[in-house]
Amino acid sequence: MSGFAYVVHDGKVESPPLKQALGFRAGLVWIHLTTNDARAKAWLGGEAGLSPYVIEALTAAETRPRCDPFGEGAVINLRGLSSDELAASDLLASIRIYAHDGCVFSVTRKALNALQPVRARVEAGKILDPGDLIAALALAITEELDPVVADLGDSLDDCEEQIAARHAFELRRMVNRVRSQAIGFRRFLNPQRAALEKLAAMPSDWLAEDDRLHLSAAADRAARMAEELESIRERAALTHETLTDLRSEQIDQRSLIIAVVAMVFLPLTFITGLLGMNVAGIPFAHEPWAFWGVFWFCVVIAVVIAAYFVRRHWFER
Template sequence: MVMEAYCVRFVRGQATAITPDEALAVRGDLVWIHLPQIDDETRGWLHERAALDDYVVDALTATETRPRCEAFGEGAFLNLRGRSQAALDGDLLASVRIWAEKGRVFSVTRKSLIAVGMVKAEAKGGHLHDPGDLITAFAAAITADLDPDVAQLGDELDDCEERIDASRIFELRRTVSKVRIAAIGYRRFLSPQRAALEKLAALPGDWLGDDDRLHLAAAADRAARMAEELESIRERSALMHETLSDLRAEQIDTRSLVISIAALVFLPLTFITGLYGMNVANLPYAQEPWAFDAIAGLCAVIAAGVVIYFVQRHWFTR
């Protein structure tokens, strides 16, 4: 675990890689310790070497998490959700758990988050000076990474609305269902994530500057905007699904009407042919040479009459 940990020290914004033990000994400068896995070795290191409180360690290494923020002692625990290269247990988003106090920030993940790489790049650029800057970078990276995905969901739904056609019902329903599931999965975590960022921005403490609180509030507002967009996508997906279901029902009704008309056309014909097809004696005109032609002509006249009746009643256009 120590070999996999990512530890940097920030001196006047410039990031320098250090070992985990060196990170624990730093005083006065900002230190970021990122642990990319959760196992017994990680828990033991956080307990014994980092000397974090049991409550903090349990929060950092919890299996089931939701976005939240809690103040504890001189620091704060923050859980955020962002996109991962590999979804965990079917969730579209994976979590990053953050413990921040004056001069130190611990972050722990179970799956590699795309946002972690973005924050590392920002750290190398010399833009981070305090824990508030680092947490703000996490929040901004997560929302910036999610924004194109949310916009893509909206674009897919727009495309489906433009291509509504009876011949594409099954294709469109698959796409709409996929968009709706994704929107529900994202919104499930973005709404509490907004509340967590707003709570963190309002926490007392000198390790969060006024500019950090403004940036956190901006990140919370962006998360709220995405949550509202996802809610709109979810509602539009539901309406689109109902429209496609109505179109499918109308298609079935039309086909049922055609089948019913065909059945009504052939119903009297079936009666006549069935009657004269009985193997009994004394059927009228059964022995006449013109009987077959007469019955066939009668069937044709009846069929034509039924069709003309349906045309006049406009059954074929309903």
């Protein structure tokens, strides 16, 4: 188990050890743990003295974004990008927060990219209370996610442009990747928007009016990204269908060419097989022009058959 703590009081910022931070009474005491084992539960229940409900919410293995009032505070779960390797079905790392007047406990199991800029703001003295901290975390998460969602849309735009050039086979994997990522992000952004909206509307003394405005802004941004991801998901599905149709069309076209070639050579094979029999009595077998006669006869038959297929528009797409 590892972590850090900050104490902000009268504009001054300190970073004491975790155990010492518990004894401070200040404008903001932020205690953060990074763990995936049982030691966090023991520390939060023992030295921190948190209730079993809060401990379970902070250390649960699986979480979705949410906001639930608890006593004078609230339990908040948010999701953001991580530098750690994550499962394909779980593209965002979680941060679990318990906040009340003057104090914030947070826990992560995977590295959360948004933590670093928020820590920098705390150290610069720009975050003074729990409302500022949660709003800063929400804004940092959405600001980092925004260009990622935009890149997904750009990737899909590139795929749609290349469809016109009929590069169907090369695009299927890219479209599937974009669609999978969009589904993974959207899975958490919708409940995260709802959690931020609920927190912004929650009647709490430790949330100032500007904190509520920042939370509402983060919720609006999450809602916009969720709508964009839904659009990307639908466009990816349509693009995938188009690629499947193009692939079927290409296969049909190639099968048609093979069938036409087989139809052209079928009578020629019959003629050459018939004349190639090693029996007596084949007409003109000893004439000097016999070979070229058969050759040009086969050419004429092949041209007639090909002309028939062209006239019937078999080669048209």
